[in-house]
Amino acid sequence: VTNAATLSVLRFFIGLGGSTFVCCQFWTSRMFTKEVAGTANALVGGWGNLGGGVTQLVMGAILFPLFKTGMSAEKAWRTVCIVPAAVGFCLGFLIMRISDDAPKGNYAEMKKNGTMPEVSASASFRSGAMNINTWILFIQYACCFGVELTMNNAAASYFKSKFELTTEAASAIASIFGWMNLFARG
Numbered sequence: 213v214t215n216a217a218t219l220s221v222l223r224f225f226i227g228l229g230g231s232t233f234v235c236c237q238f239w240t241s242r243m244f245t246k247e248v249a250g251t252a253n254a255l256v257g258g259w260g261n262l263g264g265g266v267t268q269l270v271m272g273a274i275l276f277p278l279f280k281t282g283m284s285a286e287k288a289w290r291t292v293c294i295v296p297a298a299v300g301f302c303l304g305f306l307i308m309r310i311s312d313d314a315p316k317g318n319y320a321e322m323k324k325n326g327t328m329p330e331v332s333a334s335a336s337f338r339s340g341a342m343n344i345n346t347w348i349l350f351i352q353y354a355c356c357f358g359v360e361l362t363m364n365n366a367a368a369s370y371f372k373s374k375f376e377l378t379t380e381a382a383s384a385i386a387s388i389f390g391w392m393n394l395f396a397r398g
Contacts, residue, residue, distance in 0.1 A: 272380055
């Protein structure tokens with residue numbers, strides 16, 4: 213990344229990848245009954261945030277030292293970032309291939325069989341956008357999720373500069389925030 217345009221494109225795709233969390237919460241709500249959907253969503257969210265902690269630990273404490281042996285520290289850190297992208301892409305492809313959209317099957321099959329009505333994307337979007345609850349949740353989520361992203365993005369750098377730790381040690385300590393979410397949300 214050498215200019216604002218490439219940074220914007222990169223951040224767009226990172227945001228697109230991060231937005232899969234919302235799809236996961238919807239999918240979990242569809243897969244479980246209303247009596248347990250809240251607990252299921254909390255556990256899925258906790259495991260998702262745990263992934264952020266594991267990524268910090270694996271990238272900073274395990275992969276970074278391996279990559280650092282053949283290149284500069286800056287190039288090693290940029291190169292190691294390819295690993296979670298590749299893992300995420302492979303897992304996304306695997307989930308698309310082996311999972312159902314809902315407990316009753318895939319949406320295309322359900323529409324074909326007449327068990328699910330045809331609803332246009334624009335009508336669905338309009339219905340959601342006109343619901344006041346959507347906007348209340350949007351504001352609440354916007355206020356709290358930024359703190360979480362900041363912690364995940366800046367913790368390792370903060371620990372490295374403030375306490376003069378190695379990248380490996382700083383990332384291991386920063387990973388605790390993600391690990392904590394497994395228990396805080398469950």
